[in-house]
Amino acid sequence: MAKYKSGLAGIFLDEHKLVKAVAQVRENGFVKFDAISPFPVHGMEEAHGIRRSWIPYVTFIAGLVGLTSGLLLTWWTSAVDWPLNVGGKPFFSLPAFIPVMFELTILFAALSSVGALFYACGIPRIDPPIIDPDLTSHKFAIFIPSDDQNYDEKKIETLLRSLGATEVRKAQH
Amino acid sequence: MIKRNQLILGDKSMKNITEDIVAPVESFPGRGWSAMFLGANGLFIFYITVVGIVIAYGMGLLGVTHPTAWGTMIVTFVFWIGIGHAGTLISAILFLFRQKWRTSVARTAEAMTVFAVMTAGIFPLIHTGRPWLDYWLFPYPNQRGPLWVNFRSPLLWDVFAVSTYATVSIVFWYIGLVPDFATIRDRAKDRIRRVIYGALSLGWRGTARNWSHYEMLYLLLAGLSTPLVLSVHTIVSFDFAVSQLPGWHTTIFPPYFVAGAIFSGFGMVVTLMTLVRIGFPQFKDYITIDHMEVMNKIIMATGLMVGYAYGSEFFIAWYSGNEYERFTFINRALGPYAWSYWVMICCNVLIPQVFWFKKFRRSIPVMFTVSIFVNIGMWFERFVITVTSLARDFLPANWGMYQWSFYDAGVLVGSFGMFLTLFLLYLRLFPAISIAEIKPVMNVGKEGSHHG
Numbered sequence: 001m002a003k004y005k006s007g008l009a010g011i012f013l014d015e016h017k018l019v020k021a022v023a024q025v026r027e028n029g030f031v032k033f034d035a036i037s038p039f040p041v042h043g044m045e046e047a048h049g050i051r052r053s054w055i056p057y058v059t060f061i062a063g064l065v066g067l068t069s070g071l072l073l074t075w076w077t078s079a080v081d082w083p084l085n086v087g088g089k090p091f092f093s094l095p096a097f098i099p100v101m102f103e104l105t106i107l108f109a110a111l112s113s114v115g116a117l118f119y120a121c122g123i124p125r126i127d128p129p130i131i132d133p134d135l136t137s138h139k140f141a142i143f144i145p146s147d148d149q150n151y152d153e154k155k156i157e158t159l160l161r162s163l164g165a166t167e168v169r170k171a172q173h
Numbered sequence: 174m175i176k177r178n179q180l181i182l183g184d185k186s187m188k189n190i191t192e193d194i195v196a197p198v199e200s201f202p203g204r205g206w207s208a209m210f211l212g213a214n215g216l217f218i219f220y221i222t223v224v225g226i227v228i229a230y231g232m233g234l235l236g237v238t239h240p241t242a243w244g245t246m247i248v249t250f251v252f253w254i255g256i257g258h259a260g261t262l263i264s265a266i267l268f269l270f271r272q273k274w275r276t277s278v279a280r281t282a283e284a285m286t287v288f289a290v291m292t293a294g295i296f297p298l299i300h301t302g303r304p305w306l307d308y309w310l311f312p313y314p315n316q317r318g319p320l321w322v323n324f325r326s327p328l329l330w331d332v333f334a335v336s337t338y339a340t341v342s343i344v345f346w347y348i349g350l351v352p353d354f355a356t357i358r359d360r361a362k363d364r365i366r367r368v369i370y371g372a373l374s375l376g377w378r379g380t381a382r383n384w385s386h387y388e389m390l391y392l393l394l395a396g397l398s399t400p401l402v403l404s405v406h407t408i409v410s411f412d413f414a415v416s417q418l419p420g421w422h423t424t425i426f427p428p429y430f431v432a433g434a435i436f437s438g439f440g441m442v443v444t445l446m447t448l449v450r451i452g453f454p455q456f457k458d459y460i461t462i463d464h465m466e467v468m469n470k471i472i473m474a475t476g477l478m479v480g481y482a483y484g485s486e487f488f489i490a491w492y493s494g495n496e497y498e499r500f501t502f503i504n505r506a507l508g509p510y511a512w513s514y515w516v517m518i519c520c521n522v523l524i525p526q527v528f529w530f531k532k533f534r535r536s537i538p539v540m541f542t543v544s545i546f547v548n549i550g551m552w553f554e555r556f557v558i559t560v561t562s563l564a565r566d567f568l569p570a571n572w573g574m575y576q577w578s579f580y581d582a583g584v585l586v587g588s589f590g591m592f593l594t595l596f597l598l599y600l601r602l603f604p605a606i607s608i609a610e611i612k613p614v615m616n617v618g619k620e621g622s623h624h625g
Contacts, residue, residue, distance in 0.1 A: 022381070034381065034382065035380065036378060036379050036380050037384065038187070038356065038608075039352070039379075039384075039608075039609040039610070039612045040384040040387070040388050041381070041613075044381045044384070044385075045381070045385055048381045048382075050381060050382055050385045053385055053390075055389050055390055055393065059397075074324045077312055077321035077322075077324065078325070081319070081321065082319070082320060082321060084323070086323055086325050086326075087325075089325055093325055096325040099333065099334065099404070099411075100329070100330060100333050102400075102404060103330075103333040103334050103337040103401075106337055106341060106400070106404075107337045107340060107341065109393075109397055110340075110341045110344060110345075110393075110394060110397050110398075111340070113393050113394065114348065114390065114394075117348070117390045120383075121377075121382075121383040121387070123351075123375040123376055123377060124375035125376030125378075126376060127371060128376045128378055133359035134359070135359070136352065136355045136356040136377075136379060137187065137188060137191040137360070138186065138188040
């Protein structure tokens with residue numbers, strides 16, 4: 001499995017210890033590590049040094065594209081391709097087209113944002129290796145891949161244990 | 174400082190929470206669930222039969238005649254769409270307002286939304302009379318010109334609104350479910366379950382980077398769903414309000430319909446939640462009496478809004494000086510359909526007033542009964558709007574009653590079979606409370622925690 005990296009994983013039982021440990025691991029110069037938790041942990045972004053997600057930009061642009069497509073669709077079909085006189089209303093009756101434009105804005109923005117999440121998280125992913133089945137229930141982990149800077153298994157093991165890891169093991173992620 | 178009640182009772186560990194919530198998915202259904210499922214399934218089969226006959230022989234089997242060409246199909250469509258709105262309100266709007274109590278009920282309310290919209294969507298499709306040509310509703314390049322759809326028609330706006338609403342609701346619900354599917358996958362003892370939930374979980378791993386994107390997406394979807402849900406019932410109300418008919422042609426319709434939708438939806442949420450609490454006793458620690466009380470308060474508040482709208486409609490009908498408008502409203506209250514008007518008033522305005530008393534707001538039998546009345550009343554509200562306005566319009570020569578038939582009753586009752594079948598399956602196959610979302614709020618209101 002070339003897609004997945006091997007490395008060391010430390011298992012934690014407490015979310016507060018995890019956040020502190022993540023900050024320490026980062027201070028020790030590691031860059032490519034991952035913190036794994038069953039739910040989004042408060043304060044993790046700051047400790048981990050994660051920047052604000054870029055998905056809102058996708059949402060905004062997709063929303064604009066949706067709005068424009070709604071306008072072009074209604075205008076082109078009603079006023080250009082086959083203009084039909086409906087109750088004497090103008091061919092390009094903008095106020096009546098607003099609902100369709102609005103709905104397409106929301107539809108494009110929502111679906112593209114979900115697409116962006118899939119891209120950002122690399123999902124869907126078939127049968128990824130699982131460090132510990134409890135990581136989606138009540139345990140937490142820090143995983144340091146072997147290609148990270150200053151990777152030294154002994155040092156990492158002592159570091160993770162000193163930070164409160166109950167267990168350190170070799171893992172794939 | 175005002176003390177906050179605990180959101181989750183019973184001093185549970187994270188492991189307990191996972192086990193409690195996943196239990197219905199991992200255990201074999203008991204007798205109660207099976208009995209209800211068979212009942213719902215029977216009703217669903219009856220529904221399929223009735224709908225099949227209506228499609229085969231045509232809409233004439235229902236009570237639609239001249240001049241009441243809109244009947245049960247439209248009434249029941251609006252009824253189900255409205256029910257869906259409470260789910261989106263809980264999952265999206267209360268999320269934006271940071272209402273932590275929403276977490277316990279959001280998943281199931283969203284499931285209700287998805288199933289209610291699925292149930293609703295079928296009605297206008299049959300109502301077209303030739304459902305095999307329903308793809309004509311969408312603008313696509315065709316060999317007839319191409320002849321395009323009429324974008325100036327509210328009915329076409331409805332196609333876009335309801336299909337967008339269905340899509341976004343399903344996506345929002347599914348994204349919320351992904352981390353919980355991963356939990357079930359990781360707990361799975363047998364291979365089949367691991368493969369199925371593994372596929373549903375999309376290979377979710379829960380790294381901090383993933384969660385950061387995930388939380389942002391959840392916020393964005395909540396932000397997009399909020400105007401969407403308001404737009405959907407606004408556009409449904411345009412189906413009526415954009416026409417010229419007295420009783421339909423009013424500007425109050427969009428907010429009035431949205432308030433009514435939230436009212437009816439919370440009625441259904443309370444009905445379902447009381448049943449879920451009985452069926453799965455371990456959920457009583459998550460969906461507490463406090464949760465139910467808050468929802469009952471919302472029922473009462475929106476019920477008052479709906480009552481205000483009824484009064485305001487009457488006042489404007491008189492104040493406008495338009496004799497047709499006046500006649501329509503007097504006819505609603507005193508005419509041949511007066512009984513349906515007063516059923517509506519009793520169920521929607523009078524009965525929810527019992528929630529002024531804390532004792533009744535916190536009593537499961539009382540809230541269950543009231544929620545059933547709310548459901549009945551809100552169906553009748555749409556009946557009153559649709560049928561009484563059509564039955565007596567401008568010219569007495571053009572009057573006529575709705576010819577209620579067996580098939581009207583069949584599609585109305587049968588649609589509950591479809592909804593309940595889907596809902597009961599959901600309770601057994603999907604985690605009914607968000608496992609990942611409930612853990613961050615598990616300490617709210619606990620002694621000695623700084624989160625309270």
